Amino acid sequence: MRRLLLLLLLAGNLRVHAEPLPEHDMKAAYLYNFAVMTRWPEPLRASFNICTLGAEEVGLALRKLEGKLIHERPLTVARLNTLAAIHECQILFVGQQDAASLPRIVAALADEPVMTVTDAPQLASVCVLVAPEGKRLAFHVNLEKCRAAHLRPGAPMLNLARTVLRPDP
């Protein structure tokens, strides 16, 4: 009987641990982790700026993380509507809603150290793609684009990526 109770308790606990997480919060946490696990060229700005474009809800989820330290800089979140200020971001998350702007964003940023992330299926034009895979949220890294922006995603991040597009040797 006691064993059964323990089993039930354990099962209950497991269930709690397996509680699915809201997509927007999850994406925000991924962006935070990308920031921590990637090296940006020196010098860094006074704050670490993560911006969203066409992804209002991810932006709102990110705001809950504001003030946390990334590379010893306080995290600042900006929810953008236009491309006017994208040069000031360290990470720019472009939602599906604004995916059509990606070519212009890529052209405007050129080789500036901005990590472009999107959840629209366009890995070829960005540094990181976040995409649901079954019940989980997978991510893919386009190393060529990251390096073009002078960004060095760390090995732990690359190991967790579902795919890594490497530049031709």
Place this chain on the structure above:
Amino acid sequence: MYFRRLASCLLVLVVLLSASSARAHEAGDLTAIPFDELVQREVVSASRMARQISDSPSAVAIVTAADIRAYGYRTLADVINGIRGLHTTWDHRYQYMGGRGFSGESDHAGRVMLLIDGFPVQENLFNQAYIDESGLLDLEVVDRVEYVPGTGSVTYGNNALLGILNVVTRKGRDFDGAQLSGELSSHGGRKQRVTYGRQFDNGAEVLLSASALQVEGRDLYFPAYDTPDTNRGWARGLDGERAQRFFGKASFQGWSIEGVYAERSKDVPTNPGGLIAFNAPFRMQDENAFLSARYETEVGLRLRSSSSLFFGSYRYWNRRQFSDWSTDDEKFGERDYQGNWWSFDQKIVGDWFADHTLVFGFELRNDYRQRFNRRYLSPVGEVVRRASEAFTRKTASFYAADDYRLDERWALNVGIRYDDADDLDGNLSPRIALIHQADPWTTLKASYSEAFKMPNAADRSSFAGYGDAAEPERVAATELVVQRQMTPQTRLIGSLYRYRRSKQMVFSEAADDYVASGASTTRGVELELEHGNERGMRLRGSVAWQRALDVEDKDLANSPNLLGKLALSLPIVSDAVRTGLEVQYVGGRDTLERRHLGGVTLANLTFSSERKWHGLSASVSVRNLFDRRYETVSFFAWRPDSGVRQDAFRMDGRTWWFQLNYDL
């Protein structure tokens, strides 16, 4: 008493819902979880249900382009009739919206705000929102309609008194090419439309659309005119309608420009005035146009700026015939009204503080032309008499609002707007709302707000009392809303509200004139359940109960106590066709003569193609499916010579509509 019981029912529901969600978990701080563990966690995808865009703490209702298609909506009035707590009234001239504490013709103009892509578009003579075929847009270019019940003066100032219809148009990319469309409908209706939309490689986007509508109309019988002198009550061939619309918008980077021209002429078979001849030609014409430009940009990461310029134009024209011209030789009357205005709005959104979103700005508006020209013509067409009136108004407004997130669960939304018109005292409109996230799926909102309506040009023309003593009409609204996402595909909204209107115009025997001293109260409760599933089924059902009193504390005319809506849409025939069924109940209500009209249930059925076949898509729709005979309240409180009342109109029986689209 009844109201109290309903209120406590809602409260119990809220408590039950909160209790049932006690097991729910907060997402917590996900950055504390090691990344290699985090990527193994399951995610629940965001709800696929439409989310509101407007910042209102009210219980917003959303109708999407998919709904418009599934239920065969052709005008905003159709959309409104599908929304919880609302109904419309048709008097063969216009559709009037009725809802919480407002009931039709006398309330609609100036008290319901219509926004198109964020711009208020009511004209500046009557401030009417055109929601029928005189409306500004074809619904095929509409992406969504949000209905915000209650006040909006804190954001939009004048006229946002009792409700806001927020129409968002589609993007060029939604069409990605040209579309031709032809329609046929009952009573000899035909419509043609051509639309072109595209997004170019450089990010620029355009959408252009033009349409023309012709309805032949038919013979209509009005019992109040069943006398030998008035054609035994038959108005012959006087219900026709013609309309044309042009719409264009273009955007590039932060710039967007938009233009609309809509003209509708309608033959009027009813008799809106006691001196007008029945069954004689009576044509009226509404012409609305606007041109707008907006520039949005970011100044750094913390500051967003939006600048908007708007030019509006409205013309109303009618020509009617009087029944008796023996004494003054005035056989025909012509009205030619013209309104023009511009406005400029500068808005700043600041994200300077982590827990605050600050909005502030100013608006300048110049109603530089509000002209009423009337001409009276002899039987041979000579001008016998002219009358003319003209008004102007300049308004300066300032506003500020703060969205303050107190912590994870509580947020405070405060705002204030000050509007100063050159012919009136300044006016303050405050709003305060407390929003509580009880758990990730349950939101509670409590709000108090005040709004106002300035006497418009038509009021200034009709009421001599609007001289130096002119005062805006006001409303104070209190609302409690509970929103619960029961599953990712099921949402429940409940709302409990009380509106107190004041400074309404009433006739004073003592002053022998209209004075702004009327007050009235409306209370109500609304409940709506929305559900969808993976296979594309969508279901929405709502019940609204309201008790609206007029300035004499009697039941407000044309205000049903109960409104019920049920809308179900699902794909059939191996997902090739979507069927949309609506059932709408409008409860009993009083006419202006205090006669009770019984409740009526109407059903509408629509079939629309889910997929395109060689570029072709089609819809067919039947309204009033069971051919119910029913009446709506008429706003003509006087009786014609027959002595028979005309306080209600018989509405259409079954009507049909067919649309065929071809994508080039």
